């Protein structure tokens with residue numbers, strides 16, 4: 559029998575574990591769920607600071623050893639891959655320690671780190687130690703969003719001319735997904751983000767204590783601008799992205815589940831004018847995709863094939879964080895334009 563790839567997981571909270579039991583979510587819906595559903599993987603250990611619900615864990619597997627201390631788990635289990643789904647302010651220290659313990663493939667929840675200095679230091683170490691880190695910016699593992707990127711690249715709606723987009727709940731906590739998705743979709747056609755303007759959202763929308771809602775403008779290399787604006791998660795969740803091209807408009811809605819295209823049509827009201835169709839055509843949706851499945855597959859490939867690369871590595875995630883740092887700096891200086899200083903890959 560082929561030897562399985564062994565995995566240990568750190569942080570059995572919502573995304574690490576319990577969301578697997580959310581009846582509405584597509585499965586797998588958590589780190590433990592994705593490892594369990596991948597036939598190349600043997601999930602041998604889980605480390606959680608709090609008491610873990612053993613009955614629920616047994617539903618995933620009865621053969622997982624539970625540890626309070628992840629250091630001890632890694633030394634005992636000697637896994638090939640470690641996944642980390644702890645709070646953002648622990649990502650830096652835990653990832654560092656995993657690298658020191660010799661782990662070469664790490665699946666890490668976003669964001670890469672809690673601040674820009676940590677993110678830069680961690681990226682340097684990952685590079686030096688030749689570790690593959692897969693950051694779970696989940697749209698990078700969504701096959702429909704990947705196809706949409708290719709469509710945009712091949713001129714599906716012509717040249718991209720304006721973009722507006724929305725997020726909820728903190729620029730670092732959730733805004734990071736939006737910035738990452740915009741960069742994923744637009745970098746090939748527009749180059750990367752070169753400068754930003756950030757403005758505090760003065761409405762008291764809900765956000766983590768240490769992470770504000772920032773609105774702003776992202777300036778891409780080819781002069782394309784994308785606006786990002788924050789909404790209130792207590793009223794409703796939102797992740798809309800509206801992309802205007804010379805040949806139509808794409809709307810991503812339903813928290814990324816649905817893609818619509820509005821084609822250019824002759825105006826029914828004004829002779830000699832074109833406008834956008836009022837009724838869109840569906841590009842994809844409304845069903846969620848198996849993003850965790852693709853993430854696990856990508857991690858397995860990273861072990862099996864030395865040439866395989868993460869779909870979202872620490873460098874992409876670091877650039878997302880540099881953009882966020884620019885937005886924060888700009889917002890503190892009354893919205894002046896701030897240059898994005900890229901670091902070496």
Ligand SMILES: NC(=O)c1ccc[n+]([C@@H]2O[C@H](COP(=O)([O-])OP(=O)(O)OC[C@H]3O[C@@H](n4cnc5c(N)ncnc54)[C@H](O)[C@@H]3O)[C@@H](O)[C@H]2O)c1
Pocket residue numbers: 568569570571572573574605606607608626628643644645646648652667668669694695696731
């Ligand atoms: N990619 C996504 O779509 C997505 C969605 C939700 C959350 N997240 C990210 O996942 C991470 C976790 O979020 P969550 O909502 O699951 O939080 P959570 O609080 O539900 O879970 C985190 C768990 O980590 C445990 N933990 C913390 N330090 C630990 C340590 N040293 N050793 C072992 N266990 C430790 C905590 O006890 C807790 O149970 C955050 O970084 C968040 O931003 C990502």
